Amino acid sequence: MNKLNTPKGTRDFLPDQVKKRNYIFDTVKHVFDLYGFVPIETPAMELTETLMGKYGEEGDRLIFKILARGEKLKSALESGKETSMAEEALRYDLTVPFARFVVQHQNELSFPFKRYQIQPVWRADRPQKGRYREFFQCDVDTIGSDSLLNEVELVQIVSEVFEKLKLPEIVVKINNRKILQGIAEVVNEPDRMVDITVALDKLDKIGREKVEEELLARGVSNEAIQKLGYLFENPGLTSIRNFVATSEIGMKGIEEIEFLFSRCNELGIQSIAFDPTLARGLNYYTGAIFEVVHPDFPSSICGGGRYDDLTGIFGLKNLSGVGVSFGADRIYDLLEQKDLFPQQISNSTQVLFINFGDTEAKQCILWAAQLRRAGKRVEVYPDSAKLKKQMKYADDKSIPWVALIGEREIQDQKLTIKNMNTGNQESISISDFLQKL
């Protein structure tokens, strides 16, 4: 047999897996609905120029580009122009296409626009646990409103979704880019905010010494690193407040995060935590940033933040948005690992009609049709195969009732039904059977 395979980092989904995935999608959709978010979809591919430069250097490298075809490829090869080699690319996330969508359809939308979007994205990353090249994101974003109530709402949504998914151990880590900017200003490295935060982000992973090494390697001055030492020793919100007191933007970030925490506390939301080391790579974030982690999973299962000017690059200024993205595949892996999918997830067939031959099948499809009109899920075995095979089919699919319709049953106009769980069998009229189901 030939060795068949899907491309690296991609997978097939068997019926059982699709049902479990749908359980996740249905759960998030249900919560999104409760808050008035509406669904949109965008194409799998975007123009390459729409995506390039939005995710930083690393992100650009991970974008799957679609090779030009025919004449275009030929002339691109001749001219040596790399940009015309691939004018289209697979989407890398749902946020940038959403920004493009908002700008393009601005006159058809009413703001603030609250949308959700559940679609696959593609990244040319190296696969490992919880990391795929094709995976689904479930994005919720509100665009066209500066209000911090949107941040509050997103935290509510996140905590509600994970509560419904029976994952109460999650922690919503929260930080604010403005605080990070403030820190950078205070240590006199205002242009090194990203370098500082990326290094800080690794604090709990590699320790203080290594972080300081990395800061130095990234070109942060010794003096600045010394000042940052205070943060390593005093990571709480109040000490950071003191630290950035002289920075206007830093104080703005502190106020924002305090507002968010106050409202969440009043709403009784636990499992949120201020994390000053949380950075997040995507460089379009400007305010609050979120990340959801679970103690039993190595990477984040949800992430997001506020972006003040994402639509600006597409020509629509002054439109702030905030959103989060649920990583459906990681959540799937986590639920599977913890065995948390509900048992009653499948609505499988309720009755299988055994096929004893053409004459008998004729009666079967009539009775089956009658049951289906009453809303029952019914199958008629298509071939007059050996009884053993048909019974095994019912068993494999966990079909609880098997109806055996042979000569005798047609004669008496009664079904012989067998309960596959108990093994009991009885003769019954179609209307009585319907009652029983």
Added chain:
RNA sequence: GUGGUUGUAGCUCAGUAGGUUAGAGCGCCUGAUUGUGGUUCAGGAGGUCGUCGGUUCGAGACCGAUCUUCCACCCCA
């Protein structure tokens, strides 16, 4: 993108120091049971050992390349 790791039957894995016909469990098929699945018993099918090349009298095993898997880094859902 960097470093490492894995690949033997549909699945999970054995395979000893290179040496005849490559094994097990589970699953699958057939029969015991021609109108009865899940249990039991008896039998059977299924592998050019990821692929290509090399070393050797001889390679599943050793070497190289490539693909794949998983892991760490980078980055991220």
